[in-house]
Amino acid sequence: VSAEVASLPFGIFSVGADLPRAGVKLGERVLDLSGLLEDPVFDHDTLNPFLALGPAAWASTRAALADLVTATDGGTKERVDRHAISLADVRMHLPIAVADFVDFYSSLEHASNAGKILRPRDEPLMPNWRHLPVGYHGRAGTVVNSGTAVRRPRGQQLTADGAVVHEPSSKLDIEVELGFVVGAGSVHGSTVDIDDFTEHVFGTVLLIDWSARDIQAWEYRPLGPFLSKSFATSISPWVVPLGDLASARIAPAVQDPAPLPHLTSSAPFTYDIRLELRLNGHLVSAPEFASMYWTPAQQLAHMTSNGASLRTGDLYGTGTISSWDVSGFGSFMELTWNGRDPIVLPTGEQRGFLADGDEVSITASAPGPDGVRIDLGEVTGRVLPTEPYPDPPASSTTPTPTQEG
């Protein structure tokens, strides 16, 4: 198996003014699926119709594609070539219509680091942390495709001298995460068994969880992060099917205490995925997904353990992937210890948090069959300055409300 066919990730592409449609990435080319497989399920601007077909259809499509791209007869090769477009000639789009977006907080290292930084006088981990994968809902409508520029948010902050201001964030950060994409939904009121993870989850993307630390610190009690996260979340354009990651399955971290039965797999696993975080092209960190405390299957089981249903297009982020030492810290808050120890780029530039114009990139790879490495692609985003704030209206034309109406 060559690296080129070890993974066939799915995405949504367009050529020129054509409507976006589904394709798979084959090396430096995109295969146009609706043409190649003659199936209208791929002739949509999101992968959702295909994902909704469920795991049997995902597997049979994968098998059909593998046969096509490894065929040696001239007729099949010509057919594949006829539906192949150079990556250089396509524009990639957000691969899924995001239904609900959930973000977890499942790295023991990150949660410990964040606790030490943000609540230095308290125990870094809350009492619940080792019992359940802590998570919260994020904003689905602001999940954007890789490459979309992200405006620095303005938000309420408490200044050092106790004033409350509404200013552009000066602690703009990112978190290095994977996102898992739900294909097959579930019934509202029923739970999803932890061992049914691959029956529901289609694949994974790389995810930038943009975070404004100063806004977060002021707003998050008692109901959690809101505007500090909701301005943008970026994902990679190519969804790597879980089936492509069979060779990357490894035993997960040991959990103490043992999780409750509904969070206990009959055969626990996670994925050996190595990530790299770059700032303006310079490698600044290399987090390892294998170190995560809670697995994606446990996250899925937890999320549905109250009867909440899954829908096609649900996306959940794993939470920051981090480490005990700076080489694998998955956020600038950790890399610079909340700005105290700026990182120095090879150019001599220093960064506590992100500056306008900065470009962040996450790439990743995993073991594939026969010793090849599978490329999980890339997610990038560049920081735009805050939009100038509109002046308050000098004289309003809005009718004055009255008690009478």
Add this chain to the structure above:
Amino acid sequence: VSAEVASLPFGIFSVGADLPRAGVKLGERVLDLSGLLEDPVFDHDTLNPFLALGPAAWASTRAALADLVTATDGGTKERVDRHAISLADVRMHLPIAVADFVDFYSSLEHASNAGKILRPRDEPLMPNWRHLPVGYHGRAGTVVNSGTAVRRPRGQQLTADGAVVHEPSSKLDIEVELGFVVGAGSVHGSTVDIDDFTEHVFGTVLLIDWSARDIQAWEYRPLGPFLSKSFATSISPWVVPLGDLASARIAPAVQDPAPLPHLTSSAPFTYDIRLELRLNGHLVSAPEFASMYWTPAQQLAHMTSNGASLRTGDLYGTGTISSWDVSGFGSFMELTWNGRDPIVLPTGEQRGFLADGDEVSITASAPGPDGVRIDLGEVTGRVLPTEPYPDPPASSTTPTPTQEG
């Protein structure tokens, strides 16, 4: 103006096996809009296509309907009658495809009560509470139509003796809320001015925010409520356009400190809406929306003040509507002071929190033109027992993962 035509709420109905489509409620009848107005925008199973048209289309549709239903000529009356169906003959559906769901926490009375109950040793209000409308994202995929039975969720809880268990909630509660429905979206990266509230928000629904207090108490730190809320949220089937509530506009609560400029309307208003909460048909509380500290326009401005975009179908809950005394408490947590003082129904039954089989109902009304009262409809939900939990698989057929794959 009669009470019947003072408000023309929009919803999605079906008759028999016909496909769901949009209608307006006219007294005890539903007018079939795609037939009556001969406009295919109403021939969908959600109101979203109509809502997306924006405020000018909402106003012109309202004007056209008012003309039709108040016409006195025989031809027009016959035309209206031809597209009218008795409410008794229709089935109502969820009126919107919910995009993002946000829930606020904007009653000073409720936030103070909740703080006293849940954190008795601390200040009831967090330092941020009077500076911004605290809120968080909820689960859009489990917003259900009024009348949908709601299963009691199972969830992790910390018992009194310090054990962590995964059991059906024994503190199942509801919060009395209004929901505001966004029609016209906004541009990602830009803010929405507080005075543009009615340019974006189409109307309001009644909302039951189902809440499992024992699950919430264990899970909510530091990222907020998650599974304690995500199992279900119920909304009323009829969306009342804001335009119908012009006579209900009143001055909002005085705010101290004065809000920052982006949260300051040129002409602040809220709505004089009286709600009633019933348990199994017995009135247990009558909260007043007018008492809310943060207004729906402030909530909208806050939600977008970081550049987060709005989409058609976004829904935001106001947070529990409550009062300083038991007559208007908007949750059972407050009504029974966390179960300590059960309420006694006229039947002699007592309730700390909700029992299986209980039916909750919220109704509401507001001042309309010419002294009539506008009916905001009803949202109901009945509690089903927790689904029996599946036994753990005795012997799994899942392949054992290996380090090699």
